[in-house]
Amino acid sequence: MQQVNLPYDPYNVIITGVGGQGNVMASRILGNMLSRKGLSVTIGETFGASQRGGSVMSHLRISAVSSWSPQIPKGQGHLVISLEPTEAMRVLVNYGNPAIKVLCNTRSIHAIGVISGEQQYPDLADIKAWVAELSEAAWFMDATEKAMELGNPILGNIMMIGAAAAIGVLPLDREDFEAAIAENLSLDKQELNLKAFNLGVGMVK
Amino acid sequence: MSPILDGQPGTRHLLMGNEAIARGALEAGVDVVAGYPGTPSSEIIETLARVSAQQNLYVEWSVNEKVAMEVAAAGSFAGLRSMCVMKQNGVNVGSDFLLHLAITGTRGGMVLVPCDDPGALSSANEGESRHFARMLEIPLLEPADFQEAKDLIKWAFELSEKIQNVVMVRSVTRLSHASGNVVFGDLPDLEKKAFFKHQGNILDPLQGPMSSLPVVFKHGRQQEKLKKVIAEFEVSAFNTYSGPRAPELLLITGSACYLYSKEAISLLGVEDRVGLLKLATTWPLPPQLMEKYLCTADKVLVVEEVIPFLEENVKIIAAELALKIGSKTFYGKREGSLPQTGEMNSDHVAAALSKILSVASEAVPEAYAARAKELSDAGAPGRDLTFCAGCPHRASFWTIHNTLQMDGREGFVCGDIGCYSLAILPTGFNTLKTLHAMGSGIGLASGFGMLAQFGMAQPVVAVVGDSTFFHAALPALINAIHHRSDITIVVLDNSGTAMTGFQSHPGLAVDATGNEASAIDVVNLCQAMGATVRVSDPFEPEKTRQTLLDLFEIKGLKVLVLKQMCALSPEKKAQKMFEVSVDQAVCIGQACGCNQLCTRIFKCPGLNWDKEHLVSRIDEVICVGCGMCASICPAGAIRKKEVA
Numbered sequence: 001m002q003q004v005n006l007p008y009d010p011y012n013v014i015i016t017g018v019g020g021q022g023n024v025m026a027s028r029i030l031g032n033m034l035s036r037k038g039l040s041v042t043i044g045e046t047f048g049a050s051q052r053g054g055s056v057m058s059h060l061r062i063s064a065v066s067s068w069s070p071q072i073p074k075g076q077g078h079l080v081i082s083l084e085p086t087e088a089m090r091v092l093v094n095y096g097n098p099a100i101k102v103l104c105n106t107r108s109i110h111a112i113g114v115i116s117g118e119q120q121y122p123d124l125a126d127i128k129a130w131v132a133e134l135s136e137a138a139w140f141m142d143a144t145e146k147a148m149e150l151g152n153p154i155l156g157n158i159m160m161i162g163a164a165a166a167i168g169v170l171p172l173d174r175e176d177f178e179a180a181i182a183e184n185l186s187l188d189k190q191e192l193n194l195k196a197f198n199l200g201v202g203m204v205k
Numbered sequence: 206m207s208p209i210l211d212g213q214p215g216t217r218h219l220l221m222g223n224e225a226i227a228r229g230a231l232e233a234g235v236d237v238v239a240g241y242p243g244t245p246s247s248e249i250i251e252t253l254a255r256v257s258a259q260q261n262l263y264v265e266w267s268v269n270e271k272v273a274m275e276v277a278a279a280g281s282f283a284g285l286r287s288m289c290v291m292k293q294n295g296v297n298v299g300s301d302f303l304l305h306l307a308i309t310g311t312r313g314g315m316v317l318v319p320c321d322d323p324g325a326l327s328s329a330n331e332g333e334s335r336h337f338a339r340m341l342e343i344p345l346l347e348p349a350d351f352q353e354a355k356d357l358i359k360w361a362f363e364l365s366e367k368i369q370n371v372v373m374v375r376s377v378t379r380l381s382h383a384s385g386n387v388v389f390g391d392l393p394d395l396e397k398k399a400f401f402k403h404q405g406n407i408l409d410p411l412q413g414p415m416s417s418l419p420v421v422f423k424h425g426r427q428q429e430k431l432k433k434v435i436a437e438f439e440v441s442a443f444n445t446y447s448g449p450r451a452p453e454l455l456l457i458t459g460s461a462c463y464l465y466s467k468e469a470i471s472l473l474g475v476e477d478r479v480g481l482l483k484l485a486t487t488w489p490l491p492p493q494l495m496e497k498y499l500c501t502a503d504k505v506l507v508v509e510e511v512i513p514f515l516e517e518n519v520k521i522i523a524a525e526l527a528l529k530i531g532s533k534t535f536y537g538k539r540e541g542s543l544p545q546t547g548e549m550n551s552d553h554v555a556a557a558l559s560k561i562l563s564v565a566s567e568a569v570p571e572a573y574a575a576r577a578k579e580l581s582d583a584g585a586p587g588r589d590l591t592f593c594a595g596c597p598h599r600a601s602f603w604t605i606h607n608t609l610q611m612d613g614r615e616g617f618v619c620g621d622i623g624c625y626s627l628a629i630l631p632t633g634f635n636t637l638k639t640l641h642a643m644g645s646g647i648g649l650a651s652g653f654g655m656l657a658q659f660g661m662a663q664p665v666v667a668v669v670g671d672s673t674f675f676h677a678a679l680p681a682l683i684n685a686i687h688h689r690s691d692i693t694i695v696v697l698d699n700s701g702t703a704m705t706g707f708q709s710h711p712g713l714a715v716d717a718t719g720n721e722a723s724a725i726d727v728v729n730l731c732q733a734m735g736a737t738v739r740v741s742d743p744f745e746p747e748k749t750r751q752t753l754l755d756l757f758e759i760k761g762l763k764v765l766v767l768k769q770m771c772a773l774s775p776e777k778k779a780q781k782m783f784e785v786s787v788d789q790a791v792c793i794g795q796a797c798g799c800n801q802l803c804t805r806i807f808k809c810p811g812l813n814w815d816k817e818h819l820v821s822r823i824d825e826v827i828c829v830g831c832g833m834c835a836s837i838c839p840a841g842a843i844r845k846k847e848v849a
Contacts, residue, residue, distance in 0.1 A: 018588070020827075028219075031384060035219040042351075042464075043219075043384040046326055053591040053810045067350055069464035070383035073472060073551040075569035089584035093577045097569045109827065111588040112632060112808045117801065119586040130580045134573070144826065153826045183208070 004037050004064055004171050011170065012072045013060040015160075016091050017083030018109045019053055022157035025184075026081070027058035030161055030172070032180035034062050037171050044070025053112065055087060062170065079169060080135075081160050083143075084109050085127045092134045102135045103163050103204070104128075105156055107144030139163060141203040147196065155196040162200020210256045214391045222380035223248035225351045225387045226318060229358030231260065233314070234393040235288050237280030238264045239273040241676065242705035243292030244327040245381040246320035250290050251706070254717040266708050266717040269643075269676040270295030274302050274317070281315040281371075282415050283399035286362055293321040294622075294642065296334040298677070300341075303371070307341040308417035308427050310369045310410055314362035317343075320376045323510035324548030327378070329622055329640065331546070335514045338373045338488045342427055344434045345488035346374045346443075349463035351385030357443060357485060359390070364437060368430040369410055377510065379461040379548065431489055439493050443485035446498060452480030454536075454561060455502035457519055459484040462508045462549050469554035473564050487515055495522045499530045506536040506557060510549045513538035536561050591632040594811035595829035597769035598625045600743035601697055602633040603807065603837070605666060607746075608753045609636075616664030616757075618695075619646035619653070621677075623670040624704045624771075625697050632808070637668070644669065644677025647694060651681055654690030654762075664757055665692040672702035672710040674727060686734050686762045693756050693763045694736075696727055697743075703771040731764040743767045746836050772829050781830025783845035785811075787821050792842035794819040799839050807837055 013030070017023045024045060031041045044059040061068035077095035080102045082088035088104045106124060113119035132138045141163060143156035165172035174197065181193050208218045209228055220228065226249050230238065240250045250264060257264045263280070267273035270291045280287035291299070296319045303317070319334035338345035346361055348354040354376065361372040405412025408422070417423055438444070456479050458466045463483045470479050482498045484490070499505065499522075507516035516537045523533055536542045542557040543549070559566045568574070592599040602625075609616040620626060620637035621644055629637040639649050650667035669678045674696055685692060701707040709715050709722070716722040731738045737759050741749040749767065756763040770777045795801065803821050804814040811828035812821055821843070832845040 020593070028384070031219050035217075035386060040386055041219055041384070044379060045382050045384075053588065053593060055588045067385055067464070069468045069551055070379045070385075070461065071465070071550045073468065073555070075574070086585045089581045093581035093585065096573070096577050098573055107826070110810070110813055110824075111586055112591045112810060113589055114586055115810065115812055115814060116631075116805045116808045117814060121586060122584050127584055130584050134577055134580065148826070 004039055006062060006064060007169055008078055009065055010061045010063040010068045011079070012077050013062065013079045013081065014072065014077050014091050014095055015058040015060070015081045016087040017056055018087065019056050021083040022154045023056040023058055023083065026157040026161055027060060028184070029177070029180045030164070031060055032183065033172055033176040034170065036176045036179060039064055040067045042068050042070050055090060057091065079103070079164070081164055083157060083160060085124060086122065088131050089127065092131065096134050098136060100135050101167070101169065102131050102138040103160055103167070104131060104138065104140050105143040105160060106140050107142070107156070139167065139204045141200075143200065143203070146199055146203070150192065150196060155192065158193050158196035159200030159203065162197040163204045165197075166201040166204045207255060209252055210259060212389045214389050217386050217388050219384055220351060220387045221248060221382065221384045222351055222354045222376060223382070224252050225354040226358050226376065227252035228387065228389065229355035230288050231256070231392055232355070232390045233359040233362040234286055234395050235362070236262060236285035236313070236397060237277055237287035238262060238290065239267045239276040239287075240290035241267055241270045241273055241295055242672075242702045242708040243295055244705055245322060245378040246290050246292045246318070247705045247708065248381070249318065250717060251708070257718045264717050266710065268711055270299040271302050274299040274306065277315060278306055278311065280399070281311040281313045283313070283401045285313040285397055285399055286315070287313060288316045288318060290318045291320070292328065293319055293332050293334045294328070294330070295319065296337050297332070300337060303337070303341055305417050306371055307343050308420065308423050309415050310427070311365060311371055312369065312411065314365035315371045316358060316361045316365060317371055317373045318358070318376065319373065320378070320381045322378045324378070326548070329626060331511055333511055333514065334373070334375055335488070342431060343370055344368070344372045344431070344486070346372065346485055347460040347487050348374065348376060348380060349459060349461070349483055349485060351380070351387050353443065353485060354380055355387050360443070364434070367437070368433050370427065370430050375460070377461050435489055435491055438486035438489070438491040441486050444491075444494060445483045446480065448480035449477055450501065452502050453478045454504045454506055455480045455482060455498060456506045456508060457482045457484065457515065458508040459487050459515065460509065462510060465549050465551045465554050466508050468551040469558055472551060472555050473558055473562070473566055475558060475562055475564060478562060479558065484515070488518065490518050490522055492522050492526070495519065496526050496530060499523055499526065499533065503531070504534045504536065504561065506542065506561060508537070508543065508549065508554055512545060589632065590627055590630060591808075591810060592624065592627055593772050594809055594827045595772035595831035595833070596624070597699055597743045597767070597771065598628065598633065598697060599807070599809060600746065600769070600831070600833045601695065601767045602628045602636045604743065604746045604749045605668070605695060605753065606634040606636045608750050609664065609666070612664055612754070612757060614663055616666060619649040619665070619667040621646040621669060621673060623673055625668055625670060628668070634806070642677070643673045644681050647678045647685065648681035650692040650694070651685035651688070651690045654685060654692035655688060657691065666695060667692060668695045668697055671696060671698040671700065671712050671727065675711045675725070682731070683734065686736060689761055691760055691762075693753070693765060696764060696766045698727065698766055698768045699771040699774070701771060701774060703773065707771070707775060727766055736762045736764045738764045738766065740766045740768060743769050744831055744833055744836070746833070772831065781848050783830045783832040783835070784848055785823050785828055785830055785832060785835060785843060785845050787823055788842050788844055789820060791840055792820040793840070794821070797840050803834050803838055803843065807834060809834055
C-alpha cells in the first residue's frame with residue numbers, strides 16, 4: 001500500500017444535491033475509490049425520506065489514521081461537490097470555512113416553494129459570486145447539460161467525480177474509478193460512465 | 206458481483222452498516238431471515254435475499270413484523286440459526302409475540318435486529334427499541350462502528366445459543382445507512398437439517414413443547430439466563446476504554462455515539478482529561494466492569510441518543526455501588542448538557558464537554574459564519590418534502606381533496622405511514638387530517654364512521670398503501686365492515702412497498718428472493734368481505750372523482766382501489782407514458798383565470814414557472830411523462846402525446 005498524504009486528516013467531503021441526482025451513487029463510488037488506496041473511509045448519508053425533490057447530502061470522512069463519525073462537525077468541510085447550485089449554499093452555511101473548496105454543477109432544480117412562487121430562486125450569477133466569496137476555490141460546470149448530450153442527465157454525478165479527481169486534492173485515480181464502477185455497473189454502462197468521468201476531468205482543466 | 210459473498214476472509218471492504226450486518230449473519234451461518242421493510246433496516250434483508258440461493262438461506266419479507274418474528278422463531282425452534290430484522294416501530298408490532306418468546310426461549314441462535322431512527326430522519330416518531338430489551342429481559346448489544354456491526358451479529362448468535370434466548374442487536378440510522386471499512390471473517394460451510402423436537406416434557410427446553418408455561422417457573426429460568434449473560438459481558442472485548450488512568454471526566458457511551466464522542470474529544474483536544482468507556486453490551490450492564498471505571502473519575506457524562514436509557518442504567522449500578530465508588534456528579538440528559546430529542550452528533554458532545562471542562566471550542570471565524578448565514582438566507586430557498594414528479598399519490602390526493610371540497614360537508618381523510626403520509630403537507634394539498642401508525646387510518650375511520658348517532662355527518666375517508674393494506678389494515682377493515690361503519694377506504698395501490706425501495710408484499714406474484722409467489726387480490730378480498738369495491742386510475746381524475754362521488758352516496762363500507770405504479774418503480778423507470786409540453790400560444794400565464802393552477806397549487810416538480818415570459822414550462826430533466834398536469838390545465842395549454 002502506498003503512502004497517501006492528505007491535506008487534512010480526516011479530509012471531509014460533502015456531496016450534496018437533490019434527491020434523484022445520483023448523490024448516493026456518487027458517494028459510494030468516491031468512497032470505494034479512496035478505500036482502494038488503503039484509506040479509512042466513512043460515509044454518512046441521509047436518505048429514505050429524501051424523495052426526488054428533497055435536499056440530499058453525503059458526508060465522506062477520509063483518513064489515513066482511523067475511522068471517523070458519519071457526520072462532519074459544523075464548519076469542518078474541506079471539499080463540497082454540489083450537484084445543484086443552491087445546495088452548495090446550504091452546505092456552506094453549515095459546514096463552510098474560509099479554506100473550503102467547492103465544485104458546483106450549474107443546473108438548477110426548483111423546489112416546490114419556488115415552483116409555486118412562494119420563494120425566489122436566486123440568479124446563477126449571484127450564487128456563483130456568493131459561493132466564490134465563501135470558499136478558497138470554486139469551480140462551476142455545466143455537468144447536467146453535458147450529461148444530457150451523453151443521453152442521460154444522471155451522468156452529471158460521474159462528471160463531478162471526474163472534476164474532483166482533476167483538481168488534485170485527493171488521490172482519485174482513473175484506475176480506481178474503473179475498478180469501482182466495475183463492481184456496480186454492467187459493461188455498457190461502465191463505458192458510458194468512463195466517458196462521463198473523462199468529460200468531468202476536462203471541465204476543470 | 207457481490208463482495209458480500211465473494212470477499213475473501215481477511216480482505217477489507219467498504220460496506221454500508223446494513224451490509225455489514227448481513228455479512229455478520231452469513232459468517233454466523235444464518236439459515237432463516239425474516240422481516241418487514243422499514244427505513245433504515247431494509248437493506249439487510251435485501252442483501253441476504255440476493256445471496257439466498259447460493260447460501261441455501263430462507264429469506265422472506267413477511268406480511269408484518271409480528272409474523273416475521275414468528276417465522277424466524279420457527280427456524281430457531283427447528284434448530285436453525287435465524288434473524289429477524291425491522292425498524293423500531295416493528296418491534297412494537299412484534300412485541301406481543303416477543304414477550305412470549307423471551308420467556309419460552311429459543312433453540313438455534315436467534316437474533317433480533319431493530320434499526321432505530323433517532324431524529325426521525327425517515328420516520329414519524331423517534332421511539333426506541335432499547336427499552337424492549339429491558340422490558341423483555343433479553344440481552345442488548347449495540348455496535349459502535351461498521352466492523353462491530355458485523356462482528357457483534359456473529360457473537361449474538363453464539364450468545365443466543367449459550368443462553369437459549371433471543372438476543373437483540375440494535376442499530377441506528379447513522380450506522381445502518383452509513384458506510385465504513387470492514388474486514389471479513391470466514392464463511393462457514395455447514396449442512397443443516399431442520400427438525401422440531403417436541404416429544405419431551407414441557408419443562409425440557411431442548412426436547413419439549415415450546416411455551417411460556419408454567420410462567421413463573423420459566424420466567425425465573427429466563428432471569429437465570431441473564432446472569433450468564435452478565436458473566437459474558439463482564440469480559441467482553443467489545444467493551445473498550447481509552448484515555449488516562451484517572452480522568453477528570455469519564456464519558457460512557459455506545460452505538461454511533463462512540464464515534465461522535467471520540468471526535469468531540471479530539472476536536473477539543475481533551476484526550477488527556479477525558480476517559481472514553483465504549484460499551485457494546487448495554488443491557489444488562491456488567492456491574493464489575495462498571496465499578497472498575499466508575500472508580501476512576503468523580504464526574505461522569507453519558508452520551509446516547511433520545512431518552513436517557515443508558516444513563517439511567519448506569520445510575521442504578523452507581524447507586525448500588527455507592528459505598529465502593531463514592532458519589533458522582535452525573536452529566537447528560539437528565540442534568541441537561543445533552544438534548545433528549547433528535548439525533549446526537551459531535552457538535553452536541555463537544556458543547557457538553559466544553560461546558561463541563563470549561564474549554565473553549567474552536568469555531569469558524571465569526572465574520573465568515575455571519576456572512577454565510579446572510580448569503581444562504583437568500584441563496585438557499587428551503588426544499589419542502591414533496592411527492593416525486595409523476596407520483597400517482599399527487600394525482601390521487603388532488604382528486605380526493607377536490608371531491609371532498611365539492612361535496613361540501615367538511616369530509617376528511619385519515620392516513621397512516623407511507624410516502625402518502627406527505628399528503629398532510631401542501632404537496633398532498635393538506636388532505637390528510639390524521640396520521641398515525643400503519644393501518645391506523647382505517648381504524649380511526651372505523652370509529653368515526655360509527656358516530657352518526659351523535660349527529661356526525663361528515664364523509665369519512667381513509668387511505669392506505671398496498672403493502673400497508675396487508676401489514677396492518679385488515680383487522681381494522683374487518684372491524685369496520687362488521688360494524689357497518691359508513692366510510693370510504695381508498696387503497697393507494699402503487700404495486701410495491703415503494704417508500705422503502707420496492708420490496709415485495711403479499712399482493713404481488715413475487716417474493717423477496719425473486720421467486721414466484723401467490724398474489725392476494727385486494728379487490729377480491731374486499732368484495733369477499735362484503736365491501737362495495739371500485740377500481741380507478743388516479744391519472745384519470747375525472748373518472749376517479751365521479752367514482753368517489755358515487756361511493757359517497759352508498760351507505761356502508763366502500764373501497765376504491767386507485768391503481769397506478771410508483772413513478773420510481775424499476776418496471777416503470779425512465780419510461781415516459783407521454784411527451785408533455787406547454788403550448789406557449791395557449792398558456793397565457795397570469796392573464797388566464799386559472800391563477801397558475803399547475804405551478805401554484807398542483808406544483809409537480811416537473812413543472813416550472815418561467816419568470817421571464819410568465820408562463821408554465823415543463824422541466825424535461827425532471828418530468829416523467831405521467832400526463833396528469835395536462836388533465837388539470839383548464840385552458841388545455843399543457844399537451845400530452847403518447848410515447849410510442
